Amino acid sequence: MELLSYMRLFVEVARTKSFRRAAEALDMPNSTLSRHIAELEKTIGLQLLHRSTRKVELTAAGEVYFKRCQSIVEEARMAHESLVDVVERPIGTLRVSMAVDLAIGYFAPILSEFAQAYPLISFEFDLTPRRVDLQSEPFDLAIRIGPPPTAPSTLVARQIGLLPRYLYASPGYLKAAPPLNHPDDLIHHVVCIVQGATNQEEIQRTFYRGNEAVDVMIASRFRMNSVGLSRALAILGVCIAVLDTELTRDEVASGRLRRVLPDWSLAPVPVHAITDTRLLPARTRLFIDFIKARLHQAASK
Structure with a gap:
């Protein structure tokens, strides 16, 4: 990388035939530029420039080196610009893993809106509760409900x-x-417990009303890992379900569900976008920011 940087400096000096003009174009001190060119000559073992108080001329070796370096520096510049284009433009395929309840219950309208806003992005969704390996599987991100993963340590959870x-x-x-x-x-009631695989017959839940908190041990015949199933069972009159206003909007409006203990709520559950790097292409960054903004809007209603 250092050699390529020196090449770029040499090309500018050779093109302008002046250390002063080259230093101005490169926005660096003349002395620093002169030192770097001297280091480049020392590295390759040849003098590339004849220096005088009036002008700078290429040596025979410098002429050959200048012709080769011009194309190399230009190729490097084009490669860099093409990568910047990939990073900055919202284009390409976005591969996302999320649970099916999350996708259908919360994100379907958001995904529709995002797809209309960015028509050059295509999508691949893997709707599964399994913890995909972002380091070995071809996913740009995973969206999960609950606490952020603790392993591997290289994962980034937003x-x-x-x-x-x-x-x-x-x-x-x-x-x-x-x-x-x-x-x-x-x-005295039947409550559907939505939680990952567990052998516990009773689950403690904390309910909040302002500054008041009450811990309740809940035993249930129905334990599952699907919010959608708990909602369906609640509609059928089988149990009480723990849900949110977005998932129950239509059912409450139609009278199929009612909110019970309306003064009480459970602690909200965080949603994380998980990636294996902080360096994200435009489509991934935009998608994360878009979802975050829409979830904030929904919570503010």
């Missing part, structure tokens, strides 16, 4: 949103079930 969580049930369930006036009453 928090892009917080999903609020409330309790919802069908009118039929609430009519047939015992009264529900406080989180402690959940011990």
Whole structure:
């Protein structure tokens, strides 16, 4: 890299035939430029320039070297500009891994809007709860709900949103079930527990109302890793589900679900965009920023 940099300096001196003009064009001190050219001559073991108080002339070796260096420096410049173009232009295929509930329940409208805004980007979505290996599999990023991964340490997790969580049930369930006036009453109810694989028969959940917090041990016949299934079971009157306003908007409007214990909520769940590097092409950076902005807008409603 240092040799290529020296070549670029030499080409500018040879082109202008002046250290002063070359230094001005390169925006560097004349003495620094002169020292770098001397180091280049020392590295290749040949004198490239005849220096005098009036002018700078190429030696025979300098003439040959100048012709070769011009093309090399130009090729390097073009290569750099082409990479900058790839980084800055929103174009290419965006490969994203996310859970199916997340994609359908939250991101489908956002993806539609993003696709319209950036027509040169194409998409490949892998809708799976498995933890894809971003270092060995061809994904640009993974979007996950919950805490950021702790391994491998090279992964970069950017928090892009917080999903609020409330309790919802069908009118039929609430009519047939015992009264529900406080989180402690959940011990008498059926609550769908959405969590990864677990052998625990009881799960502790903390409910919040302003500065007040209540810990409740919830036992359930239904434990799963799908928010969509818990919502479907709640609509059918099987259980109470932990959901958010975005996932329940249509069901609440149609009367199929009601929010219960409306003064209480669970802690919101973070959403992370995970990549294996901080150096991202334009399409990936734009996608992450776009989702973050839309999730913020939804949370502000």
